[in-house]
Amino acid sequence: WWLPSHGSLGQLDIVDMIVIFFLSVALPVFLLWIWLTTYYVLDENNLIIKCGPFRKTIPLNTIKSVKKTMNPLSSPALSLKRLEIIHGQHSMTLISPKNRDEFIKILQRRCPQAKVFP
Numbered sequence: 001w002w003l004p005s006h007g008s009l010g011q012l013d014i015v016d017m018i019v020i021f022f023l024s025v026a027l028p029v030f031l032l033w034i035w036l037t038t039y040y041v042l043d044e045n046n047l048i049i050k051c052g053p054f055r056k057t058i059p060l061n062t063i064k065s066v067k068k069t070m071n072p073l074s075s076p077a078l079s080l081k082r083l084e085i086i087h088g089q090h091s092m093t094l095i096s097p098k099n100r101d102e103f104i105k106i107l108q109r110r111c112p113q114a115k116v117f118p
Helices: 014-036 100-110
Strands: 038-042 046-051 054-059 063-069 082-087 091-095 115-117
Touching: 014 038, 038 100, 054 082, 063 100, 082 100
Parallel strands: 063 115
Antiparallel strands: 038 046, 046 054, 063 082, 082 091
16 A cells, blocks of 8 residues: 655645545546547448547558457457457557457458458
8 A cells, every 4th residue: 555655644745645646536537538438440441449548540451360369468458358450560459349250250341351360
């Protein structure tokens, strides 16, 4: 548990108050923002990934392969039931659509060049 770095409990300095604010308010709000605004859109030409303040666009014609994975790396995915998407030169992106199988079917129709691995 975190305690103030100096002084008594009744005498918090500004750094202590900032740390307490960050841990008790800002961090939970940021995590909630990510949780509530993570989604994926397949439009005509792109896979658009939105996760809180982060946004990534992957052109469909650059997707080389897709496979199911449980890879725990940090990613714009809310579940460990993920899809690993290989795209571009050597890029890998992990996402976790609610229905992986349906997402793969749609992706196959939109980018027939992509290999799908089990």
